[in-house]
Amino acid sequence: MQPDHIILATHNQGKLVELQSMMCAAGLGHITLKNAADYNLSAPEETADSFEGNALIKARFVAEQTGRAALADDSGLCVDALNGDPGVYSADWAGPAKDFDQAFHMIKERLEKNNVETDGATAHFVCVLAYIDEAGNTHIFKGTSDGALHFPPRGQNGFGYDPIFVPHGELRSFGEMSMEEKETYSARGRAFAAFASYLKTL
Ligand code: IMP
Numbered sequence: 768m769q770p771d772h773i774i775l776a777t778h779n780q781g782k783l784v785e786l787q788s789m790m791c792a793a794g795l796g797h798i799t800l801k802n803a804a805d806y807n808l809s810a811p812e813e814t815a816d817s818f819e820g821n822a823l824i825k826a827r828f829v830a831e832q833t834g835r836a837a838l839a840d841d842s843g844l845c846v847d848a849l850n851g852d853p854g855v856y857s858a859d860w861a862g863p864a865k866d867f868d869q870a871f872h873m874i875k876e877r878l879e880k881n882n883v884e885t886d887g888a889t890a891h892f893v894c895v896l897a898y899i900d901e902a903g904n905t906h907i908f909k910g911t912s913d914g915a916l917h918f919p920p921r922g923q924n925g926f927g928y929d930p931i932f933v934p935h936g937e938l939r940s941f942g943e944m945s946m947e948e949k950e951t952y953s954a955r956g957r958a959f960a961a962f963a964s965y966l967k968t969l
Contacts, residue, residue, distance in 0.1 A: 769798060769969045770901055776825035776839035778804045786838075786959070793963040800838075803829050813855070818842065819907055821855060822897035830899035838962075842894040842955060844928045846874060846916065848883040854893075857928065871920055871931050878916075888916045890932065894954035896962050906965060910957025925949060 775783055783802050790796055803810070811828040813821040818841040825839035843857030853860040853870065860870040878885045896908040913935050920930030922942025930942035934952040941949050950956045 769966055770836040772799045772801055772835055774801050774829050774833050774835050774837045776803050776829040776837055789959050795963060795966055806833055808832050818855060818893050818895040822895045826897040826899045836901045837899045839897050840894060844890055844892055846890045848881060848888050849877055867927060875918055885918050890916050892954040894958040896958045908958045908961040910954040912952050912954040
């Protein structure tokens with residue numbers, strides 16, 4: 768049976784709005800999403816070294832505290848020539864000030880140090896959704912988006928690493944695309960599509 772409510776393990780209202788609109792577009796608008804902040808929950812420390820591990824920490828925490836179905840996401844950019852870095856540390860590389868120019872610089876510098884051509888270095892975004900259902904069962908959904916890095920950063924749209932990432936089959940960076948265009952390639956969109964297909968089987 769589909770849940771009436773799902774608690775999103777985020778304090779970010781933007782993520783909730785984005786996910787609710789994806790739920791509506793997928794014909795799942797009757798399921799209400801709530802924010803962890805509505806339950807006065809703190810955010811647990813993300814101590815795992817994988818996207819799956821961190822998404823599970825967040826989802827389990829919310830499911831245990833509320834006794835309801837919970838959904839968490841974890842995502843980041845993996846650069847092949849940097850052994851998948853920044854990966855689960857994607858947010859950390861931008862520092863507390865969320866300075867992504869600093870993160871772009873770190874990536875470029877490390878590629879140069881490894882004698883790797885910075886333009887065209889292959890990379891992928893990963894997004895993992897962890898869902899704990901009302902019975903406490905765990906479900907994992909993963910989406911990826913393959914592409915290459917390009918410097919200098921281009922475009923004002925999107926967020927995070929979007930200005931340096933060009934998905935395969937495109938000439939523009941995510942930062943130069945509309946939200947709808949990015950959605951067709953995005954790791955988050957693909958993970959969500961897998962989650963929505965699962966909910967529809969219930
Ligand atoms: P979190 O999953 O919200 O913790 O995000 C991890 C980090 O990866 C953040 O710093 C984001 O900026 C970055 N990130 C995740 N997904 C994307 C994306 O689609 N575009 C650009 N940056 C992303």
